[in-house]
Amino acid sequence: MPANPVSNGLELPIHTPRRISVVGMKGGVGKTTMAIMLATAAARARREQVLLLDADTTYGSLMLRMGIAPVASSHDIAQMGDPGSLDVLAGAISRNNDGVWVLPTGRTPAQSAAFGEATYVQAMRAVYRHFPITVSDCGAGMAGTLMQRVISASHSLVIATAPSMDSVLASHNALQWLDSIGYEALARRSIVAIGNVDINNPRIDLAEARQRFAPLCRAVVTIPSDPHLAPGSHLRYDALAAPTVRAAHDLAANVLEAALSVP
Structure with missing residues (x-):
């Protein structure tokens, strides 16, 4: 399998907060898995505050995959507004042992279904300045007013x-x-992440895929298949195989470098 592109993005200084969104054209392509691995790799490498924001209105599996219970939702944070300090937010936003803060769309399916553009904007205003890196785990597709807002606010995209x-x-x-x-510049700062790749027997020609994507995006990163990821349950970063951890690091480095390439 061709090597992932090398980047020093995880070592670059962050002067203003960066917003990264993980999107995919349909369900089941590994968006949530990639969002978690990206956020965890960044948090471990940089030792800075990283927020993983759920932007899926279908009450997705983010909290299950993170292995933590929600405290507040984006609706709650939107109503609260910016409290002025991370110490206050710390009482309302869940955090795991890797240092990743997690904010779900809702504490119930109904609350998640009601998550929309206005709530997203208000929640981001409340938390944005407190987190150098925000990773949004989006639902399937890029149509609709919510996704248009998320995309327009992103410094870089991961297309799962x-x-x-x-x-x-x-x-x-x-x-x-x-x-x-009108998002040609954002497309050029996007990373295509091909997940669940069988290293010994890939189902597609990876070299051809990289060549096809080259004029349209910044880089293509491959994530190898991993037995720990197969059940779709709590994702424990330390349980990942070494090649998967390296791929997560490569993904985080490339997407952060792309996000930092703009003011």
């Missing part, structure tokens, strides 16, 4: 892709769509 021709094509089309609606 399964190792299949239809998923690669959908991601390729998404990058072209970003170009067509």
Whole structure:
């Protein structure tokens, strides 16, 4: 399997907070897995505050995968507003042992379903300045007013892709769509992340995929298949195989470098 691109992004200084969004054209392509690995790799490498924000209105599996219970939701934080200090936020936002703070769309499915553009904007205003890095775990697709707002607020995107021709094509089309609606610069700062890749027998031609994506995005990163990720339960970073950890580090470094390439 071709090596992932080398980046020193995790060593670069952050002068103003960066917002990174993990998107995918359909469910089941590993968005939440990649968002967790990206946020964890960044938190471990930098020892800075990293927020993992759930932007999925379908009451996704983020909290389950993180192994922690929600304290407050984005609705609660939006109503509270910026408390003025991280110490106050610390009583309302869950945090795991890796130092990743996690904010769900809702504490119930109904509350998640009600998460929309206005709540996202108000919640981000409340937390933005307290976290040098915010990673948003988005729902499937990029249509709708909520996703338009999330995309427009992002310094870089991770486009999660399964190792299949239809998923690669959908991601390729998404990058072209970003170009067509005025987000060409953001597309060029995007990282395509191909997950669950069988190192010994990849289902697609990875070299061809990299060549196809090269004119449209910043880099392509591959995440190898890992037995620990297969059950879709609590993701424990220390239980990942060494190649998976290296890939998570590569993903975080590349996307942060891309996010820091703009003011």
